[in-house]
Amino acid sequence: MTHSTGIEPTLPDSRTSAPRSKTLQERIDEFPWWVGGIFIIAIGAFHLVTTQTSFGEALNFIRIGIGITITTTLYAYSIALVIGLVAGLGRISRNVVVRNLATLYVELIRGIPILVLIFYIALVAVPDSLGIFKTAGAWLTSVGLGFIGQPLAAIDNDSISLNVRAIIALSVTYGAFLAEIFRAGIQSIGKGQMEAARSLGMSYGQAMRYVILPQAIRNVLPALGNDFVAMVKDSSLVSVLAVRDITQVARLYAGRTFRFREAYTILAILYLGMTLILSILVRVLERRLHGDSRK
């Protein structure tokens, strides 16, 4: 207000009085104290690493694994997105065979611990499918298709590294989780959208691609983000395959130096740092989407 008439000051201004009405108790209740806790942990960690050489050494050693942790997660997550989208669409397919295959995949994966899946996929499923490739390759060569058959048969157990197997295992596992997210997202879009698209002459695939999925994916972006954060943490399980991610490197360091406290403190803080940064990004994304939809 640029000029007052003398009456106005006696009237409570709703815009300024609203925040004032918040009591001290409410402020104490609502303040995000946990952020302060995180802040203290961050300062403590910084202090440890800079003042105590043993922690500094541990950090220097363990951070070598950050690259593997990040690339493993990124590759696995990207592949899992594709698997998840295909399986999610399969879950709601009207084709009985497709729908049941997709459901079988999702239920199988979700019923087995991730650690067991990683062992199984990397050390049983991958070698077994290589055996199938070999047989198929030999057969293709024998019927005169050597240009496909020979390279297929030439893939042997050693040519697929444990890093690649770890990525396959994580992708197949998370594909099932993401499938359920995509399915829920697609089902959250009202039936009328599909009907409107089909009534305009679009095929099922066109309606999915141009009308349903853009809305569905937007709805599930926060859930996809949460699963990405979860995968960063679960990528630690690939250390059981001797993949040199930060967990494996920390174990090696602890085993070699017997500095368990240093190794695992640094390890925990590295994960915490990565997941916190990602969580904040997810929240920013969520808020931006929320703002957009109200625009």
Place this chain on the structure above:
Amino acid sequence: MATAGNKTIIEIRNLHKYFGDVQALRGVDLNVERGKVVVIVGPSGSGKSTLLRCINHLEVETAGEVWVDGKRLSEKNKDINSIRAEIGMVFQLFNLFPHLTVLDNIVLAQRVVRGRKKDEAVRIAHEQLERVGISEKAENFPNQLSGGQQQRVAIARALAMNPKIMLFDEPTSALDPEMIKEVLDVMLALAKEGMTMVCVTHEMGFARAAADELIFMDDGLIIEAGPPAEIFKNPKHERTKLFLSQILSH
């Protein structure tokens, strides 16, 4: 089965539809000639929306036949998308695509179904928006529009495909009273231009002004059909009388 001459564009023979154990349609026959406006009325649950949705195969008939422009609709018909492209449909809840602007709502199907170039599709979209009187809203998103405006966009979206038939499924039932007229005006203009229309609506004023034929349905059957003036003045069946007295009394 041959269609009865070229004048007929929609031909429905002995149509039955079950939803589980519930029988929504129990033997409906209907002929709609080109350029005619047919208004279907009846109490809720009478099967009028189901009948309408069978015409573009959003509902699949349990028994009977639906022919549109000389083509039989059936589950095995691979041509269903191209048949649907000739049948515009307007829904009670508009069903605009909320992630697209008004313009893109109208452009999308023109491009992916009709295969039109972008420039052409945009030009047609603007023409249709002008026709329904909201050309200034082209760049807005659907949720920034009033219900009446959204419904007019939905009509423009259907018209941009140059359909031979327009189906209206209670297009004004979800609108605030002050917005009903703007949608009915668009529909009236369309009827005057000679569009073939099948409308499920409770707007008796519209039926009186635009319909060539009024159809009264109850319990999955067509009870009475004829020129609206005649049915309003002189309904032959008790159920029609009762329905009309209820709907016209207020």
